[in-house]
Amino acid sequence: MKLPGHDAIARQADERLVTHRVELPRQRVERPLRQVAKRVVMALVVLVGTALIVYLDRDGYTDNSDGPVDLLDAFYYATVTLSTTGYGDITPVSDGARFTNIFLVTPLRVLFLIILVGTTLEVLTERTREEWRLNRWRTALRDHTVVIGFGTKGRSAIQTVCATGLKKEQVVVVDPSSKVIEAATADGYAGVIGDATRSDVLLRAEVQRARQIIIATQRDDTAVLVTLTARQLNRKAKIVAAVREEENAPLLKQSGADAVITSASAAGRLLGLSVLSPSAGMVMEDLIQQGSGLDMVERPVIKAEVGKGVREVEDLVVSVVRGHRVLGYDDPAIGKLQLTDRLITIVRVSPHTQVTPDMKPLSQD
Numbered sequence: 053m054k055l056p057g058h059d060a061i062a063r064q065a066d067e068r069l070v071t072h073r074v075e076l077p078r079q080r081v082e083r084p085l086r087q088v089a090k091r092v093v094m095a096l097v098v099l100v101g102t103a104l105i106v107y108l109d110r111d112g113y114t115d116n117s118d119g120p121v122d123l124l125d126a127f128y129y130a131t132v133t134l135s136t137t138g139y140g141d142i143t144p145v146s147d148g149a150r151f152t153n154i155f156l157v158t159p160l161r162v163l164f165l166i167i168l169v170g171t172t173l174e175v176l177t178e179r180t181r182e183e184w185r186l187n188r189w190r191t192a193l194r195d196h197t198v199v200i201g202f203g204t205k206g207r208s209a210i211q212t213v214c215a216t217g218l219k220k221e222q223v224v225v226v227d228p229s230s231k232v233i234e235a236a237t238a239d240g241y242a243g244v245i246g247d248a249t250r251s252d253v254l255l256r257a258e259v260q261r262a263r264q265i266i267i268a269t270q271r272d273d274t275a276v277l278v279t280l281t282a283r284q285l286n287r288k289a290k291i292v293a294a295v296r297e298e299e300n301a302p303l304l305k306q307s308g309a310d311a312v313i314t315s316a317s318a319a320g321r322l323l324g325l326s327v328l329s330p331s332a333g334m335v336m337e338d339l340i341q342q343g344s345g346l347d348m349v350e351r352p353v354i355k356a357e358v359g360k361g362v363r364e365v366e367d368l369v370v371s372v373v374r375g376h377r378v379l380g381y382d383d384p385a386i387g388k389l390q391l392t393d394r395l396i397t398i399v400r401v402s403p404h405t406q407v408t409p410d411m412k413p414l415s416q417d
Contacts, residue, residue: 074186074244074256091167098164102130105156112149116141133157134164189242195263196222199241200248200278202232205294205315206268210241213266224257249277251285260285267293267309272300276307283308339398347401353393360389367397 106113107126115121121129121142129142144150197213199206202225210223220240226248227233233243246253248269259265265282269275272295279293293309295301301312326333338345348370362369362381372379372386373394379386389395 074189074242091170095164095167098160098167099127099130099134102134102157102160102164103127105152106130109146109149109152112144112146112152113142114145116143134161136161136165190258193222193224193258194261196224196258196261197264197266198254198257198259198262198282199223199225199266199268200227200282201268201270202227202236202243203268203270206266209266209268209292209294224262226253226257249274249281251281254281254285259289262286262289264290264292267291269294272296272304276300276303279304279307279309345401346398348396348398350394350396353389353391353395355391357389358391362386362389365389365395365397367395367399369395369397371396 103123103126106121106129107123110121110126113121113125113129115125125142131137132139144153197210197218199210202210206225210225214220214223221242223241225233225236225241225243226246227236227243228245228247230245233245236243244253244257246256248254248267254260259282265286267275267278267282269278275293275295279291282289282291290311291309292311292313293304294313294315295304296315298314301314304312322333322336325336335346339348350373357365362372369381371381372383372389373396374386374390374392378396
């Protein structure tokens with residue numbers, strides 16, 4: 053395994069300086085300027101409405117400076133009244149004007165203050181709402197999927213898993229780039245900003261309670277460190293990791309990965325197959341892409357299939373998983389199917405196909 057040079061070490065040190073935090077998907081809200089503009093318009097409407105009410109009943113008011121109340125005086129009185137300044141130079145003197153102030157102007161004053169103070173209250177309570185939302189998210193998060201790295205590999209992997217029925221609320225993305233996490237939250241996933249080689253960052257992603265962990269980092273050495281850390285925090289989770297170089301695959305398995313995918317070799321094999329047979333390449337691409345066309349899934353043997361041969365099963369069986377062994381469909385060791393066996397089959401998937409808990413895509417392994 054190739055060790056990082058001084059530049060890589062320095063870059064990793066810089067990444068660790070990134071403040072790690074949890075980002076949850078946000079609901080669509082209006083732009084701040086649009087919200088402020090709407091509040092200003094509402095305040096002006098209340099102000100104009102109050103001034104018109106005063107002006108229509110202007111004979112019931114008196115101005116201590118010049119006596120009669122005109123339109124300018126009505127707007128002035130409305131302004132100082134709604135803002136609770138209350139200089140007292142213009143006052144209601146008739147019973148009708150006082151009645152109007154009690155039952156109309158006072159509620160409008162309260163509405164005016166709510167509109168003006170609303171923006172400030174919203175800013176002050178934003179942090180409290182986020183903390184409450186985060187705590188509720190942590191409490192509800194169980195048996196979820198953690199994705200380390202949200203580049204091309206990580207994004208494709210999680211799209212494949214979600215195509216089989218996994219909800220986006222059950223996915224947490226970890227990446228040191230804030231822009232990448234913003235893209236992940238925009239897609240509906242929760243995100244944690246930080247270096248996944250650090251245990252405190254993985255703990256923020258609740259990796260200790262995760263069901264499966266997908267490691268799709270850009271560097272093989274980073275993948276090894278993340279695998280070691282994740283396995284230390286969670287002994288039971290299924291860990292699937294991707295590496296660039298095939299020579300690093302054994303090291304990842306020794307670090308605790310259940311399955312290792314060599315991305316460069318896999319892409320090369322698919323390219324070679326497409327050269328030899330474009331049609332075969334298309335079929336393989338269809339099998340890899342979950343949720344439509346042909347899918348490769350793993351399911352348990354049902355009671356009606358116990359004691360039958362592989363060829364007697366209705367589905368197209370590719371392999372049989374017996375214990376820790378994966379036996380090819382033509383392996384004589386299979387004999388008759390047992391209740392504890394699991395079948396790897398190829399099925400036709402339509403938009404209406406239901407994925408049951410016992411049926412899972414092979415790509416998760």
